[in-house]
Amino acid sequence: MAKEFKTAYDQLTLSPAADERIRAALAAAQKQGGKIIELRPGQSPAKKTRRISLTVLITAAVVLALSITAYAIGAHAGFFDTVFGDTGVDSRSAYQALADPDKPGGEIVTVPAYQREPVDQEKAEELVGAQVTDIRKSFTMEGVTFTAESLVADENGIGALTFTMSCPDGFPRMEGYEGQMYNMLQIDESRGWIAASPYLRLAGDDAYINSHIYLDSAASTERSKHLTAYFYCPMELQPGDTLELVMTEYLYNGKEHAYTDPYTGEERTEQDVDTTEEYISFRVEDLVPAVLFTAQDGHTASVSPMGVVLDDWYDGLHEMTLTYADGSVYTVRGRDVHNTQFGQLTAPDDFGAPGIEHEEDDDGDGVTDAIWTEYPRDDPAYEGMWRTMYVFNRLVEPETVVSVYTSGGTGYDGERQPERIFTR
Amino acid sequence: MLALYDTHKNMVYRLALSFLKSVPDAEDAVQQVFLRLLEYRGTIAPGKERAWLAAVTANLCRDMLRAANRRRTEPLTEDIAFETPEESDVFRSVMELSDNERAAVYLYYYEGWSTAETAKILGLSQTAVTSRLDRARRHLRGKLEEVRYG
Numbered sequence: 001m002a003k004e005f006k007t008a009y010d011q012l013t014l015s016p017a018a019d020e021r022i023r024a025a026l027a028a029a030q031k032q033g034g035k036i037i038e039l040r041p042g043q044s045p046a047k048k049t050r051r052i053s054l055t056v057l058i059t060a061a062v063v064l065a066l067s068i069t070a071y072a073i074g075a076h077a078g079f080f081d082t083v084f085g086d087t088g089v090d091s092r093s094a095y096q097a098l099a100d101p102d103k104p105g106g107e108i109v110t111v112p113a114y115q116r117e118p119v120d121q122e123k124a125e126e127l128v129g130a131q132v133t134d135i136r137k138s139f140t141m142e143g144v145t146f147t148a149e150s151l152v153a154d155e156n157g158i159g160a161l162t163f164t165m166s167c168p169d170g171f172p173r174m175e176g177y178e179g180q181m182y183n184m185l186q187i188d189e190s191r192g193w194i195a196a197s198p199y200l201r202l203a204g205d206d207a208y209i210n211s212h213i214y215l216d217s218a219a220s221t222e223r224s225k226h227l228t229a230y231f232y233c234p235m236e237l238q239p240g241d242t243l244e245l246v247m248t249e250y251l252y253n254g255k256e257h258a259y260t261d262p263y264t265g266e267e268r269t270e271q272d273v274d275t276t277e278e279y280i281s282f283r284v285e286d287l288v289p290a291v292l293f294t295a296q297d298g299h300t301a302s303v304s305p306m307g308v309v310l311d312d313w314y315d316g317l318h319e320m321t322l323t324y325a326d327g328s329v330y331t332v333r334g335r336d337v338h339n340t341q342f343g344q345l346t347a348p349d350d351f352g353a354p355g356i357e358h359e360e361d362d363d364g365d366g367v368t369d370a371i372w373t374e375y376p377r378d379d380p381a382y383e384g385m386w387r388t389m390y391v392f393n394r395l396v397e398p399e400t401v402v403s404v405y406t407s408g409g410t411g412y413d414g415e416r417q418p419e420r421i422f423t424r
Numbered sequence: 425m426l427a428l429y430d431t432h433k434n435m436v437y438r439l440a441l442s443f444l445k446s447v448p449d450a451e452d453a454v455q456q457v458f459l460r461l462l463e464y465r466g467t468i469a470p471g472k473e474r475a476w477l478a479a480v481t482a483n484l485c486r487d488m489l490r491a492a493n494r495r496r497t498e499p500l501t502e503d504i505a506f507e508t509p510e511e512s513d514v515f516r517s518v519m520e521l522s523d524n525e526r527a528a529v530y531l532y533y534y535e536g537w538s539t540a541e542t543a544k545i546l547g548l549s550q551t552a553v554t555s556r557l558d559r560a561r562r563h564l565r566g567k568l569e570e571v572r573y574g
Contacts, residue, residue, distance in 0.1 A: 004508070004510045004511045004513075004514040005514050005515075005518070005533060005534070006534065007507070007508075007511055008506055008511035008512070008514050008515040009438055009515075009530070009534045011504070011506055011507065011511070012434070012437065012438045012441060012504065013434050013437065014433055014434060014437050014451065014454060015447075015451070018451040018454070019433070021451075021455070022429075022433075022451070022454055022455045022458060023426075023429070025455050025459065026425065026429065026455075026458055026459065026462060029459050029462050029463075030425070030462060
C-alpha cells in the first residue's frame with residue numbers, strides 16, 4: 001500500500017496548462033511590484049500592496065436579524081443588536097446532524113440548541129455607546145451604492161462596522177457560508193474585474209485590515225444588503241485614527257503592453273487596466289476600554305465588551321470560561337458546536353505568514369469552528385509577541401468578570417498550554 | 425521566486441488537492457498561494473518557505489471550502505489517470521477520508537513531516553494529528569481490504 005500511495009501521489013502534478021497560467025499570473029503580479037491583484041475575477045476579495053506586511057483576518061460570532069429602521073440615525077439599538085446579538089432570532093432547538101458529511105458512515109451528533117443572549121440595550125449604551133461612531137457616508141461604484149453606517153472598536157483593536165450595499169439590479173453573486181460572505185460583487189468579466197467585496201484599511205499606513213463580513217439576511221432584500229464587518233486591527237489602533245471602507249475596480253482600457261515572461265523568456269502582451277478606487281473615510285473617535293486580567297505566570301487576557309486578546313499562542317484551545325461576580329459563567333468549549341462561535345484572529349506567525357488561521361473541527365479536539373491567530377509585533381525574536389484573539393458572540397461587561405479560565409491548546413513551542421486562571 | 429515555485433508547486437498542488445478534491449480548485453489554490461508568496465516573500469525566513477507554503481495552502485483551502493458552502497465535488501479519481509488500478513484504489517480511498525485526515529495523511533506519509541510539524545501546518549494539536557492518522561490508517565486498511573477481497 002505504501003508503494004502505491006507514493007506512486008499515486010507522484011503522479012499528481014500540475015498540468016502544463018495550469019503551470020503556464022500560474023506563471024503568467026505571477027509574472028503579471030511581479031510586474032506590478034509585488035501587488036496581489038485579482039487575476040481571476042470574482043475568486044476572492046481584491047488585495048493590494050501592503051507597505052507593512054500585516055494582514056488581518058477576523059471571523060466574528062454571528063449576524064442577527066434586524067429591521068432596516070433599526071439603522072436609523074442616532075439609534076444604537078439596531079447597531080447593538082447586529083453586533084452583540086439578539087434573542088429569538090436565529091435561536092434554534094437541538095438537532096441531529098452528520099458530524100462529517102464528507103465521511104462515509106459518518107457519526108451522527110446532536111447539535112446543541114443555539115441560544116442567543118438578548119442585548120441589554122441600556123447596558124450596551126453604557127458600555128460602548130460613547131464609542132459608537134455614526135458614519136452615514138456613501139459612494140457608488142458600478143451601480144452599487146455602499147453606505148458605511150456605524151462603527152465601534154475597542155482598545156485591543158477589535159471592531160465592527162455596519163454597512164449597506166444597494167443596487168437596483170440586485171446581487172446575483174452572493175456567496176457565503178453561515179452568514180459569512182465571501183463574494184458579493186461582479187461585473188462583466190470582459191470589462192475587467194471588481195473587488196468581490198469592500199474592504200477596510202487604516203488610512204495613512206495603507207495598512208489593510210481584512211475583515212470577515214456577515215450578512216444580515218433578515219434585514220436584507222434582493223436589492224439592499226445589510227452587512228457587518230468584524231475586524232481586528234493589530235496596528236495599535238489609536239483614537240483619532242482614520243479607517244477607510246474601500247472598493248476597487250480594474251477595467252481594461254483598450255490598450256495592451258508587451259512584456260517578457262521572466263520565467264520562460266517569451267515575449268507576451270497583456271491588456272492594460274485602469275484602477276479606480278472609491279472609499280469612505282471615518283475617524284475612530286474613541287476606543288472601548290478593556291480590562292486586563294493576569295494569570296499567576298504573568299500571562300494576560302485583555303477583555304472588552306467585544307472580545308478578548310490573550311498574550312500567547314493557544315493552538316487548539318479547549319475551553320474558555322468567563323466567570324461573573326454573580327457566579328454565572330460564559331463558557332465556550334470544544335463540542336458545543338454553535339455556541340462556540342465566539343472567536344477568531346489572525347496575522348503573521350512564525351512562518352512570517354499573514355492570515356495564518358487555525359481551525360479545529362467538531363471532533364472534540366478543539367474549539368469548534370473557532371479560528372484563532374497570532375501575530376508578532378515588531379520584535380524579530382517574536383518572543384512574547386504572540387496574540388490570540390476572540391470576538392464574543394454577546395455583550396460582555398468586563399467589570400463584572402472576576403476571572404477568565406482557559407484550558408487546552410498548545411503554545412508556540414508545541415508545549416501544552418497550562419490551564420490558566422486570569423484574575424484582575 | 426521561480427525557483428521556489430518550481431520546487432514547491434507540486435507540494436502545494438497535492439496538498440490543495442487533498443483538501444479540495446477538485447483539480448481546477450487546486451490549481452486556483454496554487455496560483456493564490458504563490459501570489460501570496462510573492463507579496464510576502466520578504467517576510468519569510470530563509471528555509472521556512474516550504475512550511476510557510478504548506479500552512480498558507482491549508483488555510484486558503486479551508487477558506488475556499490467555507491466559501492463554497494462546503495460544496496463537495498464529484499469523485500476526483502475520474503479526473504486523474506493513474507498508471508495502475510492499485511494506485512487509483514489507494515488514492516480513491518484516501519479521498520474518502522475527511523478533509524483534515526486527507527491532509528494529515530499527505531503531509532505525514534508523503535511529505536515526511538513529523539506529527540508535530542503536521543500539527544503546526546494544519547493548526548491542530550499533535551494529539552489531533554495522531555488520532556487523525558490513526559483513523560485514516562484504520563479506514564484505509566479496511567478500504568483496501570474491500571478492494572482486495574471484495
